[in-house]
Amino acid sequence: MQTSSSPIAYAPLLGRVFVADSNPKHLAIVTQILRENGCDEVVEATDDTVAERLLKTQSLDVAVIDIKMPGGMQLLRTAIRLTPPLPVVIFTSYTSVKQAVQAMRLGAVDYVIKPVDANDLLTAVHRALERKRVFDPVSARQMEEKTGFGELLGTSRAMQAVFDQIRRAAPFKSTVLITGESGTGKELVASAVHSLSAVSNGPFVAINCSALPIELAESELFGHEKGSFTGATQDQQGLFEAAHDGTLFLDEIGDLEMQGQTKLLRVLEEQKVRRLGATQLIDVNVRVVAASNANLTTAVKMGQFREDLYYRLNVIHIPVPSLKDRKSDIPLLVRVFAERFAEQNGIAPIEIADRCLDRMAEYDWPGNVRELKNAVERLVIYAADSNAAISEQDIESILPIAPANNSESQQPDFVPRRLDEVEREMILDTLMHTGGNRTQGAAILGISLRTLQRKLIQYGVPPQKI
Template identity: 40%
Template sequence: MSTMHNPSILLVTQSETDLAFLSKVCSKNDWSIASVADATLAMHQLSHHDFTVVIIDSDLGDINGLQLLEWIITQVVRPEVVLLSQASSTEVVVKAIKHGAFDYLEKPLVSVNKVTHLIRQAIEKYKLIHPSYENGENFPGYQGIVGTSPKMRAVFDLIRSVSASDTNVLITGESGTGKELVAKAIHQTSLRKDKPFVVINCAAMPETLLESELFGYIRGAFTGAATDKEGLFEIAHEGCVFLDEIADIPPSMQVKLLRVIQEGEVRRIGDTLSKNIDVRIMAATNKNLASEISNGGFREDLFYRLNVIAINLPSLKDRSDDIPILTQSLLQKYTKQLGKPGVKIAFDALSALQNYSWPGNVRELENVIERAIVLSDGDTITAKNLPSKILSAIFYNSVKQEPDLAELNYKEAKKRALNIFNRSYIIGILEKTGWNITAASEQAGMDRSNFKKIIKKYSVEMKKE
């Protein structure tokens, strides 16, 4: 797929009037424009070229605009979508916005200024979500966090919103979901970005050491305090402190942290004077703080001070659409680090990754990819390079479909289980994309010809194409 650096518009319509109007708008703004008359041709264009904005007529005949929109939002690199709709089609517009459309244009198109303004807004949103747009990188997301799923787009929107303020942020989510990455993204896009970003893991230190690290101490404060030492709050002055695993902070430290937030000052251990500090505090936890409060393990007043803005990160199993692009980004990272350039991932391995539950989330996926690259014999990662727990999950699901599988020897059972799984995956992805081979192959991260070979290999009867 080519990478385009100038804004490019794809118009999907059968109306020559709309094409003429929008061509004029694009020409005035130095935007390139391509047009197709139906959804099938649009899918083909989107599978082979990058577009910034797609403008879709709500009535296309073969596949309506909403169906095309649903396909677009499953893509790895997805453009912003604007719907062209008659004034009477309110229900269609509402559905389109709910499904992820950026906005809509009402037909007939009349105001050049209004249309220009809306398209420009869509382009700006695309650039914000895809910083790689400017430098030619291939992995979309935000500030190094890879993902295009609706749940991650919502997270990126929140990051952009809170970056402009100094508000305290509480980031929640399971272990391995990327909470520190989110904190860094907020800091790096804030007015404090040129100031310190200080990280401390509250669960990794005993109480006495945690206090001295956070607040510092003066000479002679305790045995071994030979010199004055700045605490992390002082070091982070005018910057940000990120408190990871905040739920594990001891009760006595919770009181002192609350004072820092309320008063904006710290006192070193052994000192009688306080120092004013200006820091933004972000905290993270994988625990339910409401339950911790009920159990008496966490102060309610501290919770409310930290939880001004809450960002909850989805687990990887809840954003499985991101697994192909995450896998590709990790392949690029670790093939370089391990000196094995050009290593790819086979269909059976990728489909297995997409159907595993990932209790360790992105961190676990990262470990699996690194391990698979090390164990791969040639230039392709196959299912045999994956951990047994992932293959066991496939086997378990396959046994539920075919109980006799458990009667076979291991080698034969594994082969049949993978066949059952791969066939189920192919049928599932075809059903999801309306049995459109081009759309399905793109979703699977494969080229069309290889995907057709796999359809034939697993004897999948096509309903339609």
């Protein structure tokens, strides 16, 4: 039995894991690894007949099956035919590559090569639990309640970090700077901060600074007095006054012109505003949350953004990940959006097959969650119009990725290859894509850095190769 010399810290394995292995010694070691990492309960079997009965009668979350044991392949078939299908991780070895490939084609979620590495086992079981959580036949509304944070959704580590930062930032009046690409949900993060804050009963006022005309930006933010400029026919309060005892969200703060930045800094320091054309200061009690999809530190260096304002805004920083950096959330988001759109339009829930979700996860979504949401809405319309489940052809019609080619005449000749050869090539291609960055490569491959390093040694890849 092989175990890692320096195990990676994993979240507790919350679920019942079934382990079937005809080798009692190996079974005991695997069970120990699972229990030491917080597994709720491990259900064991060394006999295929007992294992078959347990699969059919026990409430389980994941099955780990040695396909080399007598009846191992049949146990896999039993597990994936359950309703709902039970995610399966298989044990295999380099001498049983053909069986491993067959098992993956049948529907196994992942495989672990013997002798088992603890980190590989835990990574595979976590991945299987994630699939169980996402594809369980609960409604998207229930799923949203369990895995969401207001309108924000995600079970990935990246989004859990965002949720944690929101909880930490919300109770304080300190300014918050939210950064991230367009479409990642920065305004939803700001709204969540407001909803958990002491001023949650007050107004949440949002403004996109890039949409403010230069000549009207100060009037919009700070207000004006009648006659202060041509067209000012009456007194007008600004957004700071409108957000009194609440939160003001300044989106795309980097687009605010320099004079407006200067006045904004003064208001943040003094918590007082002076309307254009006025002499009196007005007290305001406003929590300011700003956001930008631009690199403000670069803007500061280029003289396009005030350095003192940047530091004043960046008291608490919440970076929001792009969707390509949390692809494990895509199945959850698709199901929630699909059910939401179906309900809004008064149509029956839409069926989306696992393979369709896999195809959607192949795309990097440069428009992030906003683009995904719009794509799902189109899919729901397509499915409703044809009165059919969403197909792979529907997915291909909305994504700029090469469609699957089912034409036998255009299929390349099948070339038999060993599983370890395919894995080695995949690792090298990934590291070529990351410019040799092993940490990033391990994240893309869904394995630990230690596992990646071990496989590089195992496959005899010299450092200069990458």
